[in-house]
Amino acid sequence: MPGLHNTTPAMAQSYDTPEGVDIRGRYDPEFAAILTRDALAFVAGLQREFRGAVRYAMERRREAQRRYDAGELPRFDPSTRFVREGDWACAPVPPAIADRTVEITGPADPRKMVINALNSGAKVFMADFEDALAPTWENLMRGQVNLRDAVAGTISFRDAARGGRVYKLDERTAKLFVRPRGWHLPEAHVLIDGEPAIGCLVDFGLYFFHSHAAFRAGQGAGFGPFFYLPKMEHSREARIWNGVFERAERVAGIERGSIRATVLVETLPAVFQMDEILHELRDHSAGLNCGRWDYIFSYVKTFRAHPDRLLPDRALVGMAQHFMRSYSHLLIRTCHRRRVHAMGGMAAQIPIKDDAAANEAALELVRGDKLREVRAGHDGTWAAHPGLIPAIREVFEGHLGGKPNQIDAAAPVDAITEEDLIQPPRGARTVEGLRLNTRVGVQYLAAWLGGSGSVPLYNLMEDAATAEISRVQNWQWLRHGAVLDAGGVAVRATPELLARVVEEEMARVQAEVGAARFRRGRYAEAGRIFIRQCVAPELDDFLTLDAYGLMVVHHPRGTPSKL
Numbered sequence: 187m188p189g190l191h192n193t194t195p196a197m198a199q200s201y202d203t204p205e206g207v208d209i210r211g212r213y214d215p216e217f218a219a220i221l222t223r224d225a226l227a228f229v230a231g232l233q234r235e236f237r238g239a240v241r242y243a244m245e246r247r248r249e250a251q252r253r254y255d256a257g258e259l260p261r262f263d264p265s266t267r268f269v270r271e272g273d274w275a276c277a278p279v280p281p282a283i284a285d286r287t288v289e290i291t292g293p294a295d296p297r298k299m300v301i302n303a304l305n306s307g308a309k310v311f312m313a314d315f316e317d318a319l320a321p322t323w324e325n326l327m328r329g330q331v332n333l334r335d336a337v338a339g340t341i342s343f344r345d346a347a348r349g350g351r352v353y354k355l356d357e358r359t360a361k362l363f364v365r366p367r368g369w370h371l372p373e374a375h376v377l378i379d380g381e382p383a384i385g386c387l388v389d390f391g392l393y394f395f396h397s398h399a400a401f402r403a404g405q406g407a408g409f410g411p412f413f414y415l416p417k418m419e420h421s422r423e424a425r426i427w428n429g430v431f432e433r434a435e436r437v438a439g440i441e442r443g444s445i446r447a448t449v450l451v452e453t454l455p456a457v458f459q460m461d462e463i464l465h466e467l468r469d470h471s472a473g474l475n476c477g478r479w480d481y482i483f484s485y486v487k488t489f490r491a492h493p494d495r496l497l498p499d500r501a502l503v504g505m506a507q508h509f510m511r512s513y514s515h516l517l518i519r520t521c522h523r524r525r526v527h528a529m530g531g532m533a534a535q536i537p538i539k540d541d542a543a544a545n546e547a548a549l550e551l552v553r554g555d556k557l558r559e560v561r562a563g564h565d566g567t568w569a570a571h572p573g574l575i576p577a578i579r580e581v582f583e584g585h586l587g588g589k590p591n592q593i594d595a596a597a598p599v600d601a602i603t604e605e606d607l608i609q610p611p612r613g614a615r616t617v618e619g620l621r622l623n624t625r626v627g628v629q630y631l632a633a634w635l636g637g638s639g640s641v642p643l644y645n646l647m648e649d650a651a652t653a654e655i656s657r658v659q660n661w662q663w664l665r666h667g668a669v670l671d672a673g674g675v676a677v678r679a680t681p682e683l684l685a686r687v688v689e690e691e692m693a694r695v696q697a698e699v700g701a702a703r704f705r706r707g708r709y710a711e712a713g714r715i716f717i718r719q720c721v722a723p724e725l726d727d728f729l730t731l732d733a734y735g736l737m738v739v740h741h742p743r744g745t746p747s748k749l
């Protein structure tokens with residue numbers, strides 16, 4: 187990076203930090219090659235320039251929620267009508283990412299998975315520091331090491347558990363996008379001016395610092411690096427990202443507009459801000475994506491004080507519900523009008539190894555979901571697992587007939603209204619739903635506390651976003667005393683009912699995973715946290731924020747030990 191240079195840590199076993207920066211995570215020489223003095227100075231510069239704006243944006247989120255709690259409904263902002271109605275377009279799509287028909291996602295660590303994803307045959311790999319990654323210090327830092335090596339083309343892995351099989355990059359690999367954490371999450375192992383760093387600026391800053399030059403020379407064909415931006419609620423948050431990108435480009439001495447980012451529209455307030463978000467990022471945009479799982483979570487959170495908008499069982503809230511269909515259709519129209527990609531989302535099914543018929547049924551659900559997306563106008567979509575890529579490619583490529591995307595397709599003219607976007611989903615609420623939420627929520631939390639951010643549970647992918655639905659749905663039903671169906675008998679959701687369900691489901695989980703694994707894992711702790719979160723008088727904003735303190739392990743400077 188012009189004007190900056192890498193330095194070797196001055197002392198063994200201690201990070202060499204610039205003024206005002208303190209690293210409280212475990213020392214590791216591999217991490218020290220990421221946490222160089224200059225890289226940390228770059229991150230600290232971002233933090234110092236943008237922390238005030240981030241604090242303000244988080245306060246505005248809370249203020250908006252107070253208005254929704256008082257009965258207001260989310261809606262389009264009359265003061266930005268000129269942006270929605272104006273005739274403008276985002277910067278042209280970089281040729282390197284014109285074709286994004288299938289994108290695989292996965293955590294930035296383990297290393298083997300990163301290599302598998304890049305070799306998977308997908309057009310893009312989104313390496314995740316967010317929903318799919320438990321933000322332990324080790325995961326985050328190993329993720330940074332993996333991405334640096336992936337962009338350099340040197341990443342490899344020897345799998346001792348597989349007889350020493352060596353993993354390396356193929357000749358052709360997926361293009362890399364990186365998803366930093368959301369604005370709300372701190373990074374407690376990096377202190378800047380005495381306070382925890384903003385997590386996403388650490389993720390973005392370290393990756394950008396080490397990889398921008400190699401990325402632009404190799405993967406991006408002159409553009410990049412590329413990012414996915416999660417969980418935003420308002421265009422003012424996109425404006426901060428735009429400022430971060432401009433500062434990064436300036437410091438690195440690269441052309442303005444090199445960095446591109448796809449924003450996940452995965453909160454209910456953001457669906458009313460899509461034009462505004464694209465407008466803020468118009469020189470840095472790589473479109474929008476339907477983050478359907480967080481979107482459902484956000485619907486519950488936004489309407490937490492609205493008893494007339496209770497969700498049915500989680501399994502019934504799919505893309506066929508009117509509010510979900512309306513959201514994806516509006517996203518497609520908005521993106522195409524602004525000349526950028528409209529990306530689809532994640533089907534939760536994953537391959538089922540030991541049951542061919544069940545596996546085929548799961549694949550058929552994925553095909554159906556992808557067919558709906560491509561017919562609606564999406565330009566590409568997500569795959570959770572390499573085993574799904576051939577089927578998804580077939581659906582998208584079959585429909586697109588050789589074109590890399592359908593940004594040029596004519597848009598339907600019927601209007602999508604505010605009411606369409608918030609229409610309550612329909613379906614039954616059951617005690618079985620409460621049980622499943624509990625069983626899944628507790629197991630996910632146990633895995634997350636143990637360092638795994640995405641796990642297979644009952645043949646579905648579970649990550650932070652899907653687990654959030656389980657938590658907030660239980661909370662919502664209890665909060666409003668929802669009447670649940672218990673095999674034909676109506677029962678009210680109460681803390682007593684939940685306590686019984688938790689006890690029974692914990693016993694079931696123990697039987698399923700076995701006593702030894704149950705003892706070794708953090709199931710009991712997860713059960714306690716989950717029940718507390720479901721009965722809390724005020725809904726916690728994020729389970730990952732509430733429980734984050736449990737994975738923070740501070741180390742005195744220079745003291746090596748294990749996390």
Ligand SMILES: CC(=O)SCCNC(=O)CCNC(=O)[C@H](O)C(C)(C)COP(=O)(O)OP(=O)(O)OC[C@H]1O[C@@H](n2cnc3c(N)ncnc32)[C@H](O)[C@@H]1OP(=O)(O)O
Nearest residue numbers: 291292299302303317318479532570571640641642647651
């Ligand atoms: C709501 C959202 O934000 S969605 C986006 C965030 N979520 C994700 O990214 C989830 C990504 N997917 C995953 O993490 C995993 O696929 C899981 C946890 C769902 C399932 O994992 P597992 O059961 O361990 O997968 P499985 O045992 O079938 O893996 C088989 C092989 O595929 C590889 N694999 C599985 N998923 C992925 C992936 N997403 N990327 C790359 N490789 C993968 C494994 O590394 C393994 O490779 P190997 O044969 O060389 O050892």
Ligand SMILES: O=CC(=O)O
Nearest residue numbers: 477478479480651
């Ligand atoms: O990030 C994706 C989602 O569905 O949430």
Ligand SMILES: [Mg+2]
Nearest residue numbers: 317477480651
């Ligand atoms: Mg999400």
